[in-house]
Amino acid sequence: MHLVAAIQMISGPDVQANLDQAAPLIAQAAQAGAKLVLLPECFAAFGNRSLKEIGEAECSGQQPITRFLSRQASKHGIWLIGGSIPLPRAAGKKPMACCLVFDDQGQQVARYDKLHLFDVEVEDNHRSYRESKDYGYGDAIVCVDTPVGRVGLSICYDVRFPELYVALRQAGAELIVVPSAFTAVTGAAHWEVLLRARAIETQCYILAANQGGLHPGGRETFGRSCLVDPWGEVMDSLTTGEGVLCQSIDHDHLNTIRARMPVDRHRRLVPAQAIVAAAKESD
Ligand SMILES: NC(=O)CCC(=O)C(=O)O
Numbered sequence: 001m002h003l004v005a006a007i008q009m010i011s012g013p014d015v016q017a018n019l020d021q022a023a024p025l026i027a028q029a030a031q032a033g034a035k036l037v038l039l040p041e042c043f044a045a046f047g048n049r050s051l052k053e054i055g056e057a058e059c060s061g062q063q064p065i066t067r068f069l070s071r072q073a074s075k076h077g078i079w080l081i082g083g084s085i086p087l088p089r090a091a092g093k094k095p096m097a098c099c100l101v102f103d104d105q106g107q108q109v110a111r112y113d114k115l116h117l118f119d120v121e122v123e124d125n126h127r128s129y130r131e132s133k134d135y136g137y138g139d140a141i142v143c144v145d146t147p148v149g150r151v152g153l154s155i156c157y158d159v160r161f162p163e164l165y166v167a168l169r170q171a172g173a174e175l176i177v178v179p180s181a182f183t184a185v186t187g188a189a190h191w192e193v194l195l196r197a198r199a200i201e202t203q204c205y206i207l208a209a210n211q212g213g214l215h216p217g218g219r220e221t222f223g224r225s226c227l228v229d230p231w232g233e234v235m236d237s238l239t240t241g242e243g244v245l246c247q248s249i250d251h252d253h254l255n256t257i258r259a260r261m262p263v264d265r266h267r268r269l270v271p272a273q274a275i276v277a278a279a280k281e282s283d
Contacts, residue, residue, distance in 0.1 A: 001248040001249070001250050002035055002036070002147065002148035002149070002248060002249050002251075003032065003033045003034045003035055003246055003247070003248050004034055004035065004036045004037075004038070004148055004175070004205075004207055004227070004246075004247065004248075004249055005029035005032065005034035005036070005037045005038065005244055005245060005246045005247075006037075006038045006040075006207050006208060006209035006225040006226070006227065006238075006244075006245045007022065007025045007026065007029060007037065007038065007039050007040065007043075007209055007225075007243075007244055007245075008040065008209060008210055008211070008212045008223055008225040008238050008241070008242060008243045008244075008245070009021055009022060009025070009039070009040055009043055009211055009212070009242055010211060010212060010213035010214070010215060010221075010241065010242060011040070011042055011043055011044070011045070011046035011211060011215065012046055012047065012215055012216040012217075013045065013046065013047050013048040013049070013216065013217075015044050015045055015054065015064060015065065016064075018043060018044045018045065018046070019044060019064070019065070019068050021242065022039060022043055022044075022068075022072075023068075023072065025242060025243075025244050026039075026072050026076065026078075026080065027076065028244045029078070029244050029246055030076035030077070030078050032244070032246040033246070034078060034246050035078060035079060035104075035146075035147050035148055036078065036079040036080075036081070036146055036147070036148045036151070036175075037076075037078050037079070037080050037081070038081045038083065038177050038179055038207055038209040039080070039081065039082050039083040039179060039209060040083045040179050040180060040181060040209040040210055040211050040225070041083045041084040041097070041155055041156045041179045041180050041181040041210075041211065042083070042084055042181045042211065043082065043083045043084070043085075043179075043211075044065045044068075044082075044085050045065075045085065045086060046181065046211065046215055046219075047215055047216065047217045047219060051086035051095055051134045051135070052086070052094070052095060052134075054085070054086050054095075055085075055086040055087050055088045055095035056088070056091065056092075058085065058086075058087050059087075059088060059090070059091040060091075065082070065085050066082075066085075066087075066100065066108070069082045069100060069102050070102050070106040070107070070108065071106060072102075073102035073103065073104060073105075073106045074102075074104070074105055074106030075106075077104045078104055079101065079102065079103055079104055079146050079147065079148070080101075080102045081099060081100075081101050081102075081151075081153075081177055081179065082099065082100045082101075082102070083099060083155070083179030083180075083209060084097045084098060084099050084114065084155050084156075084179060085098055085100065086098070086134070086135065087100070087111075088136075089113075089136075093136070094134075094135065094136040095134065095135055095136070096113035096114065096135055096136050096137075096138055097113065097114035097117070097131065097135045097138075097155060098111060098112070098113050098114070099111070099112040099113075099114070099153050099155055099177075099179060101144050101146075101151075101153070103146075104147075109144055110142055110144040110153065111142070112138065112140075112141075112142040112153035112154070112155070113136070113137075113138030113139070113140070114131075114135065114137075114138050114155040114156070114157075114158065115137065115138045115139070115141075115154075115158055115161070115164060116157045116158050116160070116161050116164075117131035117132045117135055117137060117157070118131045118156065118157040119131060119132050120157075120186075122183050122185050122186055123185055127183075127219075129183075131157075141153075141164060141167050141168060141171065143168060143171045143172060143173050148175060148249060149174035149175050149249070149251060150171075150172045150173050150174050150175070151173065151174075151175050151176070151177060152165070152168030152169070152171065152173030152175070152176040152177070152204070153168075153176075153177060154168070154176060154177065154178050155178070155179055155180070156178065156179065156180040156181055156182060158178070159178050159180075159194045159195065159198060159208075160190075160194060162197070162198065162201055165198045165201060165202050165204075166201065166202065166267075168202065168204070169201075169202040169203070169204060169264060170264070173202070173204050174204055174205065174249075174251065174254060175204060175205040175206075175207060175249060176198065176202065176204045176205070176206050176207070177206075177207050177208075177209075178195065178198075178206060178207070178208040178209075179208075179209050180208060180209065180210040180211065181210070181211040181221055182210050182211075182221060182222045183219075183220070183221060183222065184220035184221060184222045185220075186222075187210070187221070187222020187223075187224065188222065191208075191210070191222055191224055192224065192226070192234065192237075195208050195226065195228050195234075196228055196232045196234065197232075198228075199228040199229065199230055199231075199232045200230075200231070200232040201263070202230075203230040203254065203257050203258050203261075203263065203264070204230055204254070205227065205228065205229060205230060205249045205254065206227070206228040207227050208225055208226055208227075208228075209225045209245075210222060210223055210224060210225045211223070212224070212225065212238065212239075212240040212241060212242075212243075213240050213241055213242075222240075223238060223239060223240035223241065224237050224238060224239065224240075225237065225238045225243070225245050226238070226245065227245065227247040227249070229249075229253065229254075230253070230254045230257045230258070231253075231257055235247050
């Protein structure tokens with residue numbers, strides 16, 4: 001049994017205020033015994049006009065957010081996953097929506113750049129989201145070995161693309177994290193069912209840390225951070241507002257489910273020529 005935690009926040013554009021909001025929640029998770037703690041997407045900067053400046057500061061000597069994550073991880077002796085921050089791959093380049101992983105010594109051990117950017121029209125006050133204006137596209141899948149097992153990294157909108165999660169499972173993931181800033185409207189429709197589906201398909205634990213509430217500027221996020229087990233059961237979830245969810249993951253339970261229903265061994269690729277043949281037949 002390993003304790004893991006998801007932190008739910010209501011972040012705004014003030015980086016220092018967000019870090020001040022996160023610090024006591026991280027401490028609470030560590031005090032509860034969590035070995036791995038997940039922060040939500042955009043935990044340090046939400047709704048900012050210029051993400052480029054924030055990313056540049058992380059490439060300079062200052063690195064306010066990266067250093068915060070490293071210090072918090074080593075101070076509490078936890079593995080800390082910084083949901084997402086704007087971080088270019090090199091100074092002067094466009095930032096990526098980047099998830100950083102720090103070990104319990106405060107060393108950065110992994111980086112994942114969000115693959116699927118949220119360029120979507122949502123029916124809440126007719127909002128348009130255009131993440132690709134601010135961020136570049138990631139191009140790699142990333143797993144990292146931690147004391148709670150092999151962890152696959154993903155971010156928010158990624159959860160709608162099951163092939164990423166199958167690839168993470170094939171890369172050995174046992175726990176997949178989904179730091180998020182899921183909108184209130186799309187969350188009410190799809191949040192839980194998507195997370196449960198990804199857990200069932202991959203037979204992994206899914207740990208999702210969401211933003212949850214009304215943000216400065218009027219955007220509303222769904223909350224309901226949760227842990228889903230490899231059978232698809234929601235083991236625990238928050239409502240809205242700031243909070244910490246702390247739950248255990250059990251490798252024996254995961255291995256039993258995988259042994260009884262070995263979907264990964266049964267997976268067959270649908271041959272492209274079969275699709276063509278079916279289309280011809282209906283002509
Ligand atoms: N920041 C995001 O990726 C939002 C994703 C979301 O709300 C969705 O419905 O998908």
